[in-house]
Amino acid sequence: MPRSGRRRSRIVAFQVLFEADASSRPVDPILERHLRDADLDEDADEFVRHLVNGVQQHLADIDATIARHAGAFPLGDMAPVDRNVLRLAVFEVLFDNRRAPLRAAINEAVDLAKGYGSESSGRFVNGVLGAVALAASGRQEP
Secondary structure (H helix, E strand, O other), X not given: OOOOOHHHHHHHHHHHHHHHHHHOOOHXXXXXXXXXXXXXXXXXXXXXXXXXXXXXXXXXXXXXXXXXXXXXXXXXXXXXXXXXXXXHHHHHHHHOOOOOOHHHHHHHHHHHHHHHOOOOHHHHHHHHHHHHHHHHOOOOOO
């Protein structure tokens, strides 16, 4: 597995967020273990920390954004994979000061959802993030 790259960093960040959410355990020890196991280079390691800490710092606003755009699926009822993929992507799209290009963030999130979620996870994540992107751009949803 490569030791660098934003894609690899996003995978590790997702795994940390998912495990912490699913186990209701503190993020920091989970983050440290995943970073040790992933053996990433320094830049990738720093990006994982940035993503995980950013999601944690903005969690209430991120969850409110997801709830607003996925109203038929309350956060607590949402599949944990979908919820954490969305948290990561919404952070990158709306709150990150090193914003990834919108299309790249959505594509990465859809790929994560397809790889770790159910058969419908990719479509669900794409739909929610599309609505978030529309709202962020100031355009009305159809």
